[in-house]
Each structure stands twice: as C-alpha cells, then as structure tokens.
Amino acid sequence: MSFTVMAVGDLVVDEPDPASFFAPARETLGRGDVVIGHIEVPHSTSTAQVSTDVPAPPADPAALSAVAEAGFHVVTLAGNHVYDVGDQGVADTIKYATEAGLTTTGAGLTLDEAR
Known part of the structure; x- marks a missing residue:
C-alpha cells in the first residue's frame, strides 16, 4: 500500500482570483492523499493590527x-x-479554514488548540 503526502511552503492568497494561482498545479495536488500548505497571513475581516514588526494585512x-x-x-x-x-x-x-474543509494546525487560542 502506498500513501502520498505532498507539502508546500507559504500560500499567500490575498490577491484577486486566488483560484487562478493554483490552476497549473491542481492536477498534481489532486494526486496527493494528504496535501499540506502553510497559510502565511491571517484571513479575517478584522482591522486590528498588533504586530510590532512589519504586519501582514x-x-x-x-x-x-x-x-x-x-x-x-x-x-x-x-x-x-x-x-x-x-x-x-x-x-x-x-x-x-475549517468552514472551507481544511484541517488546521500550529495556531490556536490555547496551546492545546494549536496542537
């Protein structure tokens, strides 16, 4: 039995028509049993900024x-x-992310949630 895990780095999808950026890779990604990516910026309607560095909107x-x-x-x-x-x-x-059908890891409002 084989199992294919695919992983990529930063996904920055804060441009118009984000689906178009994935079009060239969609067929390849579809062959993965588990496909993992990193969401680089928060996805929110909040206008708060708490970063002490260069914040990502x-x-x-x-x-x-x-x-x-x-x-x-x-x-x-x-x-x-x-x-x-x-x-x-x-x-x-x-x-x-959860509503979109994605499983998240690495962040949460508590340490247990992040795990």
Whole structure:
C-alpha cells in the first residue's frame, strides 16, 4: 500500500482570483492523499493590527476556499504573521479554514488548540 503526502511552503492568497494561482498545479495536488500548505497571513475581516514588526494585512477569508478547492487538506498556521491581527485574526483564520474543509494546525487560542 502506498500513501502520498505532498507539502508546500507559504500560500499567500490575498490577491484577486486566488483560484487562478493554483490552476497549473491542481492536477498534481489532486494526486496527493494528504496535501499540506502553510497559510502565511491571517484571513479575517478584522482591522486590528498588533504586530510590532512589519504586519501582514489580513486576507479575505473567502480565499481559503480556493486553497481547499486546489486539493489541500491541511494548512499549517505557525508562522511569523499568524498573530498580526491578534486573537481575532487567529480565531477567524481557523474558523474560515475549517468552514472551507481544511484541517488546521500550529495556531490556536490555547496551546492545546494549536496542537
């Protein structure tokens, strides 16, 4: 029995028509049994900024659907921008990713949630 795991790095889907960026790779991603990507910026409608560094503005939560439709199953959130919009940004990103059908890991409002 074989099992194919695919993983990529940063997914920045805060541009118009995010699905179009995945079109060239959709067929390849579709062959993975578990496809993992890293969501680089929070996906939230919040306007809060709590970063003490160069903050990443939040992306449109609807863009996470393009990630799921491209064939991703799991998204990691443990990056340097995950908290740029504070607790609300983390909560929103997890909520919208889950609603899109993605499993999240690496961030949460508690350590247990992040695990």
